Amino acid sequence: MASHFDVAAYALGTLDARGTEAFEGHLASCANCQVELFELQELPGLLDTVAETWPDAPVRGAVIYGLPTKRRRFQHLGAATAAAVLVFLSGAVTAIGFLGWDGADPPAASEPPTALTRLDPVAEEPGGVRGSLESSTSHAWVETTPEGSRIALDLGGITGSTPCSAVVVSRAGETTEIALFDPPKKGERVVVSGTTPYPVAQIDRVEVRRVSSGKIITTLKAPEK
Amino acid sequence: MTERAEWTESRQSAMLPRVGRHTRAVRPVAVVPDDPKDEWVRQLYRQFANQLSAHVLGLTKYDRQWTEDVVQETFIRAWKHADKLDQRPEMLRGWLFVVARRIVIDTHRGRQVRPIEIRGTDIAEDRVGVSDKADSTVDAIVVHDALRRISADQREAIIETYLKGHTVDEAAVLLGIPPGTVKSRTYHAMRALRRALRARG
Ligand SMILES: [Zn+2]
Numbered sequence: 001m002a003s004h005f006d007v008a009a010y011a012l013g014t015l016d017a018r019g020t021e022a023f024e025g026h027l028a029s030c031a032n033c034q035v036e037l038f039e040l041q042e043l044p045g046l047l048d049t050v051a052e053t054w055p056d057a058p059v060r061g062a063v064i065y066g067l068p069t070k071r072r073r074f075q076h077l078g079a080a081t082a083a084a085v086l087v088f089l090s091g092a093v094t095a096i097g098f099l100g101w102d103g104a105d106p107p108a109a110s111e112p113p114t115a116l117t118r119l120d121p122v123a124e125e126p127g128g129v130r131g132s133l134e135s136s137t138s139h140a141w142v143e144t145t146p147e148g149s150r151i152a153l154d155l156g157g158i159t160g161s162t163p164c165s166a167v168v169v170s171r172a173g174e175t176t177e178i179a180l181f182d183p184p185k186k187g188e189r190v191v192v193s194g195t196t197p198y199p200v201a202q203i204d205r206v207e208v209r210r211v212s213s214g215k216i217i218t219t220l221k222a223p224e225k
Numbered sequence: 226m227t228e229r230a231e232w233t234e235s236r237q238s239a240m241l242p243r244v245g246r247h248t249r250a251v252r253p254v255a256v257v258p259d260d261p262k263d264e265w266v267r268q269l270y271r272q273f274a275n276q277l278s279a280h281v282l283g284l285t286k287y288d289r290q291w292t293e294d295v296v297q298e299t300f301i302r303a304w305k306h307a308d309k310l311d312q313r314p315e316m317l318r319g320w321l322f323v324v325a326r327r328i329v330i331d332t333h334r335g336r337q338v339r340p341i342e343i344r345g346t347d348i349a350e351d352r353v354g355v356s357d358k359a360d361s362t363v364d365a366i367v368v369h370d371a372l373r374r375i376s377a378d379q380r381e382a383i384i385e386t387y388l389k390g391h392t393v394d395e396a397a398v399l400l401g402i403p404p405g406t407v408k409s410r411t412y413h414a415m416r417a418l419r420r421a422l423r424a425r426g
Contacts, residue, residue, distance in 0.1 A: 013327065051388045054384075058365040
């Protein structure tokens with residue numbers, strides 16, 4: 001039978017078909033293993049890199065995480081204070097560089113969201129920057145993609161030690177989780193991004209929730225036009 | 226340049242219906258029409274297909290066909306485990322998301338046509354929170370370093386399975402130890418690598 005220990009082999013994909021099925025049965029009712037999988041999910045990719053040069057060290061700057069040939073920086077669209085710069089690859093899925101934070105302590109996360117500016121619609125083209133959302137501590141940039149929209153979040157005031165999720169709520173009340181992440185070290189900000197099936201105009205807000213309790217930590221809201 | 230080609234395709238697919246509006250039935254429903262699990266998996270599909278599709282699209286870099294296949298396979302597996310699945314929404318969602326990621330990676334291995342990296346940028350996608358600079362090469366160096374420092378037994382478990390492409394059972398035979406031991410050593414090794422990454426801060 002599958003046990004908690006199988007979670008690492010499952011994350012690596014080294015269980016055979018029977019072992020995989022057995023573990024997925026275990027995972028069906030084991031919250032611990034679900035959380036562990038989220039925590040371990042970056043390791044297979046990093047081990048791929050390690051494997052390329054093993055036993056030598058990976059060559060710095062070589063490879064895979066290939067920087068875009070064409071970059072576009074997101075402008076700070078709202079009253080942005082964080083020195084976060086999001087670098088998007090040409091088109092769809094992207095890399096993000098977090099270049100720093102201006103050093104000020106972020107305000108407490110429990111403050112109510114403040115009003116923000118929604119940009120006027122620009123041309124309906126993929127990759128177009130379409131809007132921004134804000135709370136008192138955080139900013140979000142939204143762009144159009146062929147599938148809906150892509151949202152990058154620069155979050156401040158996220159505390160605690162257990163995983164959080166960023167959930168996009170549409171105006172129709174549907175939700176899409178776009179990112180799962182660990183809270184950063186105290187006083188630091190965290191940058192996450194993800195995609196939604198909703199067009200920009202249908203996005204109502206982004207909620208950052210504690211995964212374990214579902215409690216909303218902060219809400220980034222767009223006002224009615 | 227592969228990037229560009231894919232992006233062009235994505236633009237064309239903008240004309241297709243939006244994600245999550247699939248009308249196609251989940252396969253098991255047709256196979257076993259009277260099973261009470263059918264209605265359950267239909268409801269599950271209605272509740273989560275949208276967000277799961279959006280999540281998987283990010284992993285497949287907007288490959289719609291691949292995404293649909295992965296989503297469908299995920300629900301088929303959910304159907305298989307219907308009796309075991311904890312019915313709380315967060316548990317169901319968590320299960321669907323992690324299983325779908327597993328399926329994406331596994332199906333990617335068999336797909337030579339369209340190279341995709343479930344690493345680096347994709348990881349940054351979901352979990353930039355763990356690393357300030359999102360410099361995955363540095364992360365790989367940290368993992369390399371940690372892999373050299375963990376116990377020989379644990380390192381061997383990782384190398385004989387993941388790095389050499391063997392299953393746990395195959396590695397157990399090669400190493401002359403029980404499969405359970407391979408799995409627990411793998412587990413402790415992975416936790417150690419994860420700790421090293423977190424400690425990098
Ligand atoms: Zn478990």
